[in-house]
Amino acid sequence: MRYTEFTPYDLVLLAQGLGVTVALFLGTSLIGLAVGTLWGIVRYYRVPGLTQIITFVAELLKNSPVLVQLFLVFFGFPAFFHLDLGPVGAAVITLSANTAAFVYVIAVSAIESIGRDQIEAARVFGLSRWQVLRHVIAPQAAAFSIGPLTALLVNQLQVTSLISVIGVMDLSKIGATLNLRTLKPFVVWSVVGLLYYLAAKLVATLGARIERRLRAHTAFRGL
């Protein structure tokens, strides 16, 4: 007997898939943000050697398909390093590294967006390089980078759909499963697409709200 009709349980499946997608998105975004920012700080301190390596790795990650990176970690690492990560582990590593590479670029341009004169003035007042970074650069860089970061995160949310290819039961994989069972591709993929769309809109709205708050004190108030 084949269950080709939609059942109420399919909604639970979809919710589960959405949960996996959102959880992986949030987790890898946080790791990516932390690592990418750290890379940016390494560059700020001009650590010799390390800066060049980071820039090279970031370029490589930015300019290659996420799918290939996923395959490299999921199929390549177990064969080469005898390191079996499982689909979720491979997904977390790949998505985090990919997000970090893009965050690094944003962090670098955000740090460079602050005028040299401000940094020099702060240094003359006797602030250490760390204090300059913490109290002069960081607040302004955060406001500067929130726009590009929101765009990046909206994009990364969509990139998470690729992990369905290596067998993580995320929203896309649930979609594929339902599609195979019910053979109603239009309904299934429309619903899946709508869920992704709503999630992306939520991220964009939150980003815009945070940006308004961070920029509140620099906003033009009128004469």
Add this chain to the structure above:
Amino acid sequence: MRFDLTVLVPHLGFLAEGALLTALVCGLALVGGVILGMVVAIARTSSNRVVNRIAAAYVDLFRNIPFIVQLFFFYYGLPEIGIFIDAFTTGVVALSIAGGAYASDAIRAGILAIDTGILEAAEVSGLSRRTIFRRIVLPIALRTSVRPLGSVLINMILTSSVLSTITLNELTGQAKIVASDTFRPFEVYFVLLVVYAALTYLVSLGIALLHRRLNRDLSEPVG
């Protein structure tokens, strides 16, 4: 295990076939995407409220839904309504539609950046709206948006790797076959990563050259 690239040598021709298919798909999708992008950009800059809304909705929708979901929607959905096309055509169509959404943004920015004085001069000279668009607006807009269109193309090359999931054996699809033939997934995908990065790097160099060439009269040093 030793990192041994020589195992790939017998498969280079096979991989080159895939690379050729990737180039073909991306070339066709670029043409489709730019044409679609032009139409949508014109619609988005038109004064007709309804046309404007529809175009904006298209861009919003296709930019916020993961490509793999769009691809499955077309690949599994089209046969349902009696349209039987092969994976290659589906891939090109899906990539064109997704790329068109991004391309339209780039071209729209180019159109909006045109000096209104030029348009007024053209109107005063008695040129029809059609001629103004075809002979003045589009050439200027396309020329100034070469660089953003280039990043659309690079994104397209990276996104085309997803087409391997609908049995289209482009570069990533062929590499998957080679990886399972040689049992050396790490080497295969590592090389693939570097090849994609090199490919997109070359494309970005070419775009920079094209941009300089097309805009050479604008970059002349003053005085």
